[in-house]
Amino acid sequence: MRLIERYIFRRAAGTFLLSLGALVGVVWATQALRQMNIVTAKGAALLVFLEITALALPFLTIVVAPFALLIAALQTLNAFNSESELVVLSASGASRFVVLKPLATLAGLVAVTMLALSLWISPMALRLLRENLTQINVDLVANIVQPGRFIQIEKDLTFHIRNRAGDGTLGGLFVDDARDPEIAFTYIADKASIIEMFGKTLLVMRDGVIQRRTQKDGNLSLIDFQSYAFDLSAMTPQSTAPVFRPSERPTAELWAAGGPNPDAYAQTNAGRLRSELHDRFAQPMLPIVFTLIAFLALGDARTTRESRGLPIIGAVVAAGTMRGAWFGATSAAATSTAAVGLLYGLAGVGIGGALFLIATDRSVALPAPIGRFLEAVGEWAGAISARIARRFGYVPEREA
Numbered sequence: 001m002r003l004i005e006r007y008i009f010r011r012a013a014g015t016f017l018l019s020l021g022a023l024v025g026v027v028w029a030t031q032a033l034r035q036m037n038i039v040t041a042k043g044a045a046l047l048v049f050l051e052i053t054a055l056a057l058p059f060l061t062i063v064v065a066p067f068a069l070l071i072a073a074l075q076t077l078n079a080f081n082s083e084s085e086l087v088v089l090s091a092s093g094a095s096r097f098v099v100l101k102p103l104a105t106l107a108g109l110v111a112v113t114m115l116a117l118s119l120w121i122s123p124m125a126l127r128l129l130r131e132n133l134t135q136i137n138v139d140l141v142a143n144i145v146q147p148g149r150f151i152q153i154e155k156d157l158t159f160h161i162r163n164r165a166g167d168g169t170l171g172g173l174f175v176d177d178a179r180d181p182e183i184a185f186t187y188i189a190d191k192a193s194i195i196e197m198f199g200k201t202l203l204v205m206r207d208g209v210i211q212r213r214t215q216k217d218g219n220l221s222l223i224d225f226q227s228y229a230f231d232l233s234a235m236t237p238q239s240t241a242p243v244f245r246p247s248e249r250p251t252a253e254l255w256a257a258g259g260p261n262p263d264a265y266a267q268t269n270a271g272r273l274r275s276e277l278h279d280r281f282a283q284p285m286l287p288i289v290f291t292l293i294a295f296l297a298l299g300d301a302r303t304t305r306e307s308r309g310l311p312i313i314g315a316v317v318a319a320g321t322m323r324g325a326w327f328g329a330t331s332a333a334a335t336s337t338a339a340v341g342l343l344y345g346l347a348g349v350g351i352g353g354a355l356f357l358i359a360t361d362r363s364v365a366l367p368a369p370i371g372r373f374l375e376a377v378g379e380w381a382g383a384i385s386a387r388i389a390r391r392f393g394y395v396p397e398r399e400a
Helices: 005-037 045-054 057-082 087-093 097-136 140-144 251-255 264-268 271-300 309-333 340-359 367-392
Strands: 149-155 159-161 168-175 182-197 201-212 220-231
Touching: 005 045, 005 097, 045 097, 057 087, 057 097, 057 271, 057 309, 087 097, 097 251, 097 271, 159 271, 182 220, 182 309, 251 271, 264 271, 271 309, 271 340, 309 340
Parallel strands: none
Antiparallel strands: 149 159, 159 168, 168 182, 182 201, 201 220
């Protein structure tokens, strides 16, 4: 790779990493907030929360990486145009492939990384995420430890706590147990903790009082205690095996259509397994398609008077259209075997068509009517802006 190609590669790669980090961070934050309530109910809430939500990062990276690369390619090419570097390269007689080669190399590296994430890393991480969430959902502690709420574990058994400390200690515990038809108990404790001991789940209460009330005549008696253990074992639900979605299953299992002994989900959703399998193999081609779209939009040298806004918008719209068609093809592949070819066909047509235009030294432009319409809209918006500016006393320098 020549010096100019290494220079272009470094700039594009740096912008890609920044864009990828920003996009993954935003998407991760929106997904993490959905898990906040159930995860923070466990002890060591922050550590468990980060561990659970980090497992979704490989999958999120696959989703946003093509768009991060599109942003990087557009920004790099636009900067080269603004700084007249593309003009210098064109004037020196350099081929268009001098600029395309480093961008295509970066796209190839991103595609290989996405392939590894799609086939191995992401399914493994999502599977572990599903197992952890299933365990949390059946965990009695996660159901009880919700400060400020009255939680009915079962009929006539209600829990309430005021707060939970960072070490898992419960403060302001209230338990109302009216399951016995003859005697009802109310437990009030200043502090409590839930521990596992001798194969049982115990609620150990400290510094509290037990109110014993007969159901027949309402007679009430009080018992003070310093420490009291309440057995929760009978109420602890047994863990159930999670049902794994197609994205959470190993690639080998998808290839074998659920394996030699497919579960009930695999038997009734064979189409979704097939769609997921082919999506994993075809999706890594998207970074290459998006890079070629960006190059077609801004890969040619432009003067400072030529607008670059419309080509950028056109590239974003084309990439969004491609991604939307990809989702449609993925959904269709779940119900029709013939639709599987659409996944590879979309990528093949995009790559082949773009390379043909580049090899024949052709440029892509908006149809003349659309271009004239957008120019008219821009002039109209400029006139409105100028009128508003004059209304508030601002006079542009060229009119002053």
